[in-house]
Amino acid sequence: MNNEVKVRFAPSPTGMMHIGNARTALITWLFTRANNGRFLLRIDDTDQERSKQEYEIAIEEGLTWIGMDWDEKTRQKDRMDIYNEKIEWLKEQGRLYPCYETPEELDLKRKSLLSRKLPPIYDREALSLTDEQKASFDAQGSKPHWRFKLEHEPIEWNDLVRGPVKFRGSDLSDPVLIREDGTPLYHLCSVIDDIEYGMTHIIRGEDHVSNTACHIQMFKAFGAQIPTFAHLPLLSDKEGSKLSKRHGSLSLRDLRKEGLDPMAVVSLMARLGSSDPIEPFANIEDVVKSFDLSKFSRATPKFDLDELYRLNTKILHNLSFTEVKDRLAELGLDKMDGEFWLAIQPNIKRLTDAKEWWRVAKGPVTPIIEDRNFALQAMELLPATPWDENTWQEWTKAVKEQTGRKGKQLFMPLRQALTGMDHGPELGQLLLLIGEENVKKRLQYSPE
RNA sequence: GUCCCGUUCGUCUAGUGGUUUAGGACACCGCCCUUUCACGGCGGCAACACGGGUUCAAAUCCCGUACGGGACGCCA
Numbered sequence: 001m002n003n004e005v006k007v008r009f010a011p012s013p014t015g016m017m018h019i020g021n022a023r024t025a026l027i028t029w030l031f032t033r034a035n036n037g038r039f040l041l042r043i044d045d046t047d048q049e050r051s052k053q054e055y056e057i058a059i060e061e062g063l064t065w066i067g068m069d070w071d072e073k074t075r076q077k078d079r080m081d082i083y084n085e086k087i088e089w090l091k092e093q094g095r096l097y098p099c100y101e102t103p104e105e106l107d108l109k110r111k112s113l114l115s116r117k118l119p120p121i122y123d124r125e126a127l128s129l130t131d132e133q134k135a136s137f138d139a140q141g142s143k144p145h146w147r148f149k150l151e152h153e154p155i156e157w158n159d160l161v162r163g164p165v166k167f168r169g170s171d172l173s174d175p176v177l178i179r180e181d182g183t184p185l186y187h188l189c190s191v192i193d194d195i196e197y198g199m200t201h202i203i204r205g206e207d208h209v210s211n212t213a214c215h216i217q218m219f220k221a222f223g224a225q226i227p228t229f230a231h232l233p234l235l236s237d238k239e240g241s242k243l244s245k246r247h248g249s250l251s252l253r254d255l256r257k258e259g260l261d262p263m264a265v266v267s268l269m270a271r272l273g274s275s276d277p278i279e280p281f282a283n284i285e286d287v288v289k290s291f292d293l294s295k296f297s298r299a300t301p302k303f304d305l306d307e308l309y310r311l312n313t314k315i316l317h318n319l320s321f322t323e324v325k326d327r328l329a330e331l332g333l334d335k336m337d338g339e340f341w342l343a344i345q346p347n348i349k350r351l352t353d354a355k356e357w358w359r360v361a362k363g364p365v366t367p368i369i370e371d372r373n374f375a376l377q378a379m380e381l382l383p384a385t386p387w388d389e390n391t392w393q394e395w396t397k398a399v400k401e402q403t404g405r406k407g408k409q410l411f412m413p414l415r416q417a418l419t420g421m422d423h424g425p426e427l428g429q430l431l432l433l434i435g436e437e438n439v440k441k442r443l444q445y446s447p448e
Numbered sequence: 449g450u451c452c453c454g455u456u457c458g459u460c461u462a463g464u465g466g467u468u469u470a471g472g473a474c475a476c477c478g479c480c481c482u483u484u485c486a487c488g489g490c491g492g493c494a495a496c497a498c499g500g501g502u503u504c505a506a507a508u509c510c511c512g513u514a515c516g517g518g519a520c521g522c523c524a
Contacts, residue, residue, distance in 0.1 A: 012524045047523060103522060110520085119450040120520055145522045162453075171451060172520080179522045186524050209452075210519045233454080233517080240455095240516055275461050277473035297461070299454050300517055307459075310474080317487070346487045396483090407483045415484060423485030 005037030006200045009063075009070075010190065012044040013055035016251035017062035019303060020205070020235045020243055023269040027232060028203040029068045030270060030291040040197055041070040045077045046189050062252035066262045066269075067284040074197070076189045083184040086192050086222070087177075090148070095221050096177060098144030099126035100137045122147070122173040146178040148187070148218060155213045160230035161296055162206075167213035175214045191215050195224040203293075206231040230293060233273065235303040243303060255308075259331075259352045261319075264312035273301035280314040313349045327351060333358055343429040360419050361433040367445040368416035375417050377403060379443035385436050392428035418442055 009025045011017070017025075032039040041063070045051035063070075076083075090096045101109070110120035126147070129137075137144070152169040159165045177188040194202060194215075202212075209231050219226045237243050243250070255265060263281055270287045271278040274295040281287050316324075321338035328336050333354055344357040359365070369375050381398040383391050396414070400406055415427055418434060420442075431439065 010524085014524075044524060050523075099522090101522095106522080114449055114520095117449045121450090147522095165452085167452085176522050181522085183522090185522070190524085206453075206518060208519095208524085211524090231518095236517070238459090242517075271473095272460065275472095278460060279473075295461095297454090299461090301460065304459070307474080347485070349486095409483090411483050421485090425486085427484085 004200075005032060005035040006040065006198050007032040007037055007203060008040035008042045008194070008197065008199055010042040010044045010193075010204075011059050012047065012050075012186075013052060013059060014047065014050040015055060016253060017059050018243075019250045019252070019255070019265075019269075022062060022066065022252055022265065023235060023272070024203070024205050024232055025063060025068065026066060026266060026269045027293070027296070030288055031201065031203060031230075031293050033288045034291040037200070038071045039069070040199075041073045042193060042197075043073070043075040043077075044186060044190065045075060046184060046186055048077075048183070051077075058253060062256075065252060065256055066266050072197075074193070076193065079189070079193070080184070082196065083189055083192055087146075087184065087188070090177075090221065091146075093221060095149050096146045097127055097149055097174075098129075098134060099147055099176075100129070100134075100142050100144050101126065119171070120173075121171070124174065143180045143182070145176050145180045147174040148177050148214070148221075150174050150214065150217055155216055157212065157216060157226070157229055160201075160203075160228060160293055161233075162209070162231055162298055165209065165212075167210065169213075169217070172210060172213055175211075187211065187214060187218065191218040191222070194227060195219065195222055199227050201228045201230065203230040203232065206233050232296060233298060233300045235272075236300045238302055238304045240300075240302055250305075259327075259350050260308065260312050261315050261351070263315050264308055267311050267315070268308050272303065272307075273297055273299070278307070278311070280311050280318070282315065282318055309349065316348060316351060317345060319345075324351065328354060331355055339429075340433055343425045343433060347423075347425050357425065360421065360424065361430065361435075361438075363438055365418075365420045365438075365442060367418070367420050367442040368422075369413070369445060370416075371413060372446060374403060374405070374413055375443045375445075378414060378417075379440060382436075382439065382443075387432055387436065389428065389432070392431050395431075417445070 007028055009028045011021060011025070029039055031037075041060075043056055043059075045056070087096070106122075109123065113120045126144075127149070134144075150169045150172055155167040155169060157165055175185075175187045177185055179185060193199075212229050212231070216226055235243050252265070256262070263283070266284055266287055267281045268278060270281075270291065274292075274297065276290065276292070276295055321341040324341065328334070328341070328351070331352060331354065336354065336358060340358075340361070341354075344354060347357065348354055367375075378395075378399045381395060381402060383394050383398075396410065399414075400410055403410075411427070412422065415424065416422055418427065418439060419430065424430065434442075
């Protein structure tokens, strides 16, 4: 007997890991780590039709990318024996009953109820089937699907996010637990695994709230202890409507491809919708330390990509060269060194901007020269190599004395000639990175 | 359609009937720093969805409306 916190994240491998899903995953994980608990990654792949291994791989990649890990991993596909065993037990308890309606018939029933302005809840017709009727269906070769018989009693729990939640059993349809082909469905597998793996807390999206009502009765039916539940609101888009995939690249894989730092994603997702300020974090351990599930609100937070990029910029501005070295290499900037990185770091918004400054230093650059004589004059005054950190000052001082230019009149033409741009990193540092050859070439540049 | 949830500055939120000229963070704007941009420092702007009610007193309690979300699958 121990009180160790045990939590799982249970995605179904039926699509790419979406930012909304990643948020739930991350919060679940942070809660576990903040409580020194055990984290289980459970692949809910009972839907053989839609589950794909490539998605399972993408999920693991995505989670790993944002810094998550897991103490254990399981796959529902591999646990069919256990489910079948529990199914038999449930049948013996009389909590499972066979139904012979076809999907079309059920659909018709729902539509009919809806048109009478009634909630489309299953009418339990199969419950009153006689043994003869069932035998007749079986004789005709009809295979039943099986529903869990809910008790029509109040269901209540204290949700860690939503507070006290109440349901009436009669407001819910008896959930189908077994398909016509005999395979178990989500509700069954999920509850069994939650029991078998000793989950103490179930943290998931609020799309599961009414499922929880059913699940609580299933936990009871199995004689298991009921875990603590927490249902997080789903994210909405900037405008406050449903987060849709149309709105652009919102899968973890896409965000990664965009060159975002995973800590930007973590920083935003760990704080969005909570009363703690959204701030850039350099490492996930600090996020764990400050994590508090009770600070999350019931309201639907808006997800704004711009906010993610802002955080990304701030995080980038604090990364040391060793931390970005590999990622720069991935961008083809394997020749960039620490000195270069330090010079351009304050001027980049995204890591990919580094490529632009590399180009500015190494060329090709189209210099902007409005006064050719001035540029040539400046070139004549260039100090002899080797250059060092004082060279810029020496040079501009000489140019100033010689030409009488000062301030913006002095510096802007030099910047434009050297970089072809009117903004950028400190020229003193840039000068060294561009190098004598390029500097001379650019100062002598003439169009055509 | 039915049930459930939500709605406080642009955004995330604090606030559980009087302590509130509604607080913070980010964004935005301004100033300073900087012989560019960025970084940094300082300051400013800015909100209780709407309508009723309860109360001496309401962002806070109740009812309704609007808007948004969720659920109502032999998906998870």
